[in-house]
Amino acid sequence: MPLPSFDLPLAETVVWIVMLLGLVGCAIPAVPGPPFMWLALAGYDARQWSQGQLQAIDLLILAAAFVLAVAGSTADTWLSLAVAHRAGASRRSVAIAMAVGLAMVLLAPFTGGLSIPAAVGLPFLTVVMLELKKDQDHQRSLRAGCGYVLGWGLAIAVETAAGLAIVTGWIVQLALAERV
Secondary structure (H helix, E strand, O other): OOOOOOOOOHHHHHHHHHHHHHHHHHOOOOOOHHHHHHHHHHHHHHHHHHOOOOOHHHHHHHHHHHHHHHHHHHHHHHHHHHHHHHOOOOHHHHHHHHHHHHHHHHHHHHHOOOHHHHHHHHHHHHHHHHHHHHHOOHHHHHHHHHHHHHHHHHHHHHHHHHHHHHHHHHHHHHHHHHHO
16 A cells, blocks of 8 residues: 655745644734634635636635634733623723733743743632722632633634634645645
8 A cells, every 4th residue: 555645835834833833823822823723824815826727716715814814813802801891900000911911921931931821810810809909809800810710712713713713724725726
């Protein structure tokens, strides 16, 4: 039985690598995985266009991937805010928590990645402490902090789903290109 061939053209290999890195980026705070994936797909489509092989369905997949990339990459903001606010956190607390999380992510290259766990824990503590300072209600403050973390977790799920949908769209493009 012959082994399957893994001879991929260079362009497809590069797109696969970027797609996989983009999926990893979905789980890391402040790393825009889906936009990187969309850029890889757009580059691949530009290559297809330059070779006269771009089809209308490819443009529809690219447009859908753009919408998914925007929704997925902004989910950290709107889902964390919505869930935390519903759990009782003020918009101010959530905004400050997001800034703290972003600062920890930006420090990652200088701390050898040690600040990445802090990018999750410190925003939670920020929401809890700011809400506790506001009204001295321990239960409500803890609930608000947990709401922020729950929103962040849901945002990772949304971002990952968007990334998987972009990969699926590209696989569909490859399958349709093989038929032509």
